[in-house]
Amino acid sequence: MLKQITVFLENKPGRMEEVTGFLADENINIHALSIADTTDFGILRMIVSEPEKAAGALRGKDFMVKTTNVVAVSMGHSPGSLHGVLRKLRELDISIEYMYAFTSRHTDYDAIVILSLSDQDAAMQKLKGESFLINGERLINSLNES
Numbered sequence: 001m002l003k004q005i006t007v008f009l010e011n012k013p014g015r016m017e018e019v020t021g022f023l024a025d026e027n028i029n030i031h032a033l034s035i036a037d038t039t040d041f042g043i044l045r046m047i048v049s050e051p052e053k054a055a056g057a058l059r060g061k062d063f064m065v066k067t068t069n070v071v072a073v074s075m076g077h078s079p080g081s082l083h084g085v086l087r088k089l090r091e092l093d094i095s096i097e098y099m100y101a102f103t104s105r106h107t108d109y110d111a112i113v114i115l116s117l118s119d120q121d122a123a124m125q126k127l128k129g130e131s132f133l134i135n136g137e138r139l140i141n142s143l144n145e146s
Helices: 015-025 051-060 081-091 120-127 137-145
Strands: 002-010 030-037 041-048 064-075 096-103 111-117 133-135
Touching: 002 015, 002 051, 002 111, 015 030, 015 041, 015 051, 030 096, 030 111, 041 051, 041 096, 051 064, 064 081, 064 120, 081 096, 081 111, 111 120
Parallel strands: none
Antiparallel strands: 002 041, 002 064, 030 041, 064 111, 064 133, 096 111
16 A cells, blocks of 8 residues: 545645745655545645655644555556456445545556545455556656656
8 A cells, every 4th residue: 555645725826836936845755646526625635656655744733634555456457457457446346435536657567546435444355366467655656857
């Protein structure tokens, strides 16, 4: 599994820019992000180079931050790659809470999909022995080197 940080932001101009500025000041690289909005606030989810350091820095600036585990699945960047992953998850009866994806310059794969699954531990047990390439902290370390 991989650590993701989630930041809850007020819906007002400049809040996301503040987050990226604080992370830049701490020399933390953002590899992927997703933002969703509700009526009162935005939910910024990020895969970053140093999740614990990032969470601490943002909490120090009075942001509400949560660190969670997500599943990072590597796949090809070609038509049908994502469909194959989703089909296998359905066959295993694994529900997705949310997901986002990014492309990579890694030599072993081209794209990475970040998944929050309804029951992460049970899902990981079901995924063992399947043909998925599931990444953890080594993924982030390799992205930091790219």
